[in-house]
Structures are given as C-alpha cells and as structure tokens.
Amino acid sequence: MTLNIDELLTVSFTLFAVIDILGSIPLLISLKTKMGEIREFRATLISGALMILFLLVGERFLGILGVDVGSFAVGGSIVIFILGLEMVLGIEFFKSEGDPKSGTLVPIAFPLIAGSGTLTTIISLQANYPVWTVALGIVLNLVVVYIVLRSLNYIERLIGAAGLIAIRKFFGVILLAIAVKIFATNASGLIK
Structure with missing residues (x-):
C-alpha cells in the first residue's frame, strides 16, 4: 500500500471541483444570513460521513440494484460533465430544493457539499483508484470545506465576486x- 501522490492529487482535485466549495461561497453567505449561523463542524462531519458511507457501501448498494461500478462510472461521468458545463456556462441544470431555514443538514451538508454529484463522483473515482486513496481525498477536501465554512466572510472580502x-x-x-x-x-x- 504505497501512496501514489499523482492519484491522490487527481482524486482530491476532482472532488474539490465537484464539491465546488469556493463556487458555493455566495450561496453559503446567503444561507448564513438567512439562518443566522452555520454550524461549520457539524456540516463538515455530516457531509464527510455521507461521503465515506457511500464510498464503503455504495458499490454493494449498486449490486443490489443490479448495476456494476463501470456502468455507474459512465453514468457518473455524464453527471460530472453536466456539472462542469454548469460551472463553465453559468447555467443551472440541477436545481436544489432545500429550504434554507432547515439548518445545517439540509441544504448545506446535503446536497450542497455531499450532493448527488459528489456521491456519483466518489463511485466513479472508486472504479479507477484504490478505496483508501479516495478516502484520503475525501478527508483532504473536508479539511478545505471546514476552513472555507469558518472563513466565509474573510474569503468573500479577499476574492471578490469576479x-x-x-x-x-x-x-x-x-x-x-x-x-x-x-x-x-x-x-x-x-460494449460487448
């Protein structure tokens, strides 16, 4: 079990792009204003638990549905492609239906951080990389998520809208x- 830095970086950056915590800052700031506060540690912990759970049992769950990981990875790659299009074109294909008043769990931990795109990406990555590499990539992203949640006001001032x-x-x-x-x-x- 040797650590392949290139694989870890690929997994980490893929998850970072899908979670898109930096792109979510304007929404997070709006939610923080509406809710009064965001429980940063709780949101990070819940979203991390969802991601790790899906990493560990997601493949078995797919087996129950009769779907292999390769098929799910292809389907997931299409979802990831659409998420990329959303980010580049600024068009919203996936609508979030969370009620901002419902708190840290919904919509912040799920679906904003650990949403369907993230969970699909985890299974897709698992088809190409070792489970522990994906798990470490998840943990690294959770650290970034927590830092961003704790620093929303500062980041907004530093980076600006553009x-x-x-x-x-x-x-x-x-x-x-x-x-x-x-x-x-x-x-x-x-294809057979």
Missing part, C-alpha cells in the same frame, strides 16, 4: 476533462 466566477469557470474546465477521462476509461468495458 474572482469567485473565475475560480468556478477554471474548475469547470478541469471537471469536463476529468469526466471525459472517466467515461473513456469505463465505456469500452461496457
């Missing part, structure tokens, strides 16, 4: 490329 848009578009392009790679890696095994 900076946030630029960061979101940059990670959108990276996400598109990663989606194409995941699709190409898994699609050939599905």
